[in-house]
Amino acid sequence: MLYIYLEIKQRSTMWIVGFVGSAGYVVVFFQAGFFAFSALYIYFVVVSVYGLYCWRYAQKPDNGESAERRICRLEFRLGVVLALITIALFVVIGHVLDNHIETSNIPPYSEALAVSLNIVATWMLARKILEQWLLWIFANFFSAGLYFWCGLYPTAVLFTIYGILSIVGWYKWKQTIVIDN
DSSP, X not given: OHHHHHHHTTOTTHHHHHHHHHHHHHHHHHHHTOHHHHHHHHHHHHHHHHHHHHHHHSOOOTTOOOOOOOOXXXXXXXXXXXXXXXXXXXXXXXXXXXXXXXXXXXXXXXXXXXXXXXXXXXXXXXXXXXXXXXXXXXXXXXXXXXXXXTTOHHHHHHHHHHHHHHHHHHHHHHXXXXXXX
């Protein structure tokens, strides 16, 4: 919850919180037999370093001082590329889960959809793209349903809260970008 609070507030320290929290969830999901989600959280650990770099150092003003990245809108061409990447990830991950990995009782393509959306949304977050919140809203509520289905009730509640906070984040960031532009 601290991670999403810091994300809504646009604090780069969220990446440090995300690094620690993601490392813990690697173990939780692996023990539950959710191998794609476990791999996803390994990705989150790695992308936390990338996100921290992007937010703190990737956009330096001409005077050489450090400046945090500003929120931007998703450009159409990038949106098409990200949609194609999401579809490709969904197909590949779903195929691997369905044909090569003995998984939990989550339907493989449902897990693949949630994981694919999370991968792309996290990259968009690292680039501070406003529309990442729309992916998070769907992915968090969808994941909450999957966790509920599998009996991970505390995690289902947590992801429902994440979904609600993602709606808040969308509106807060949208207000900020209107002010910035």
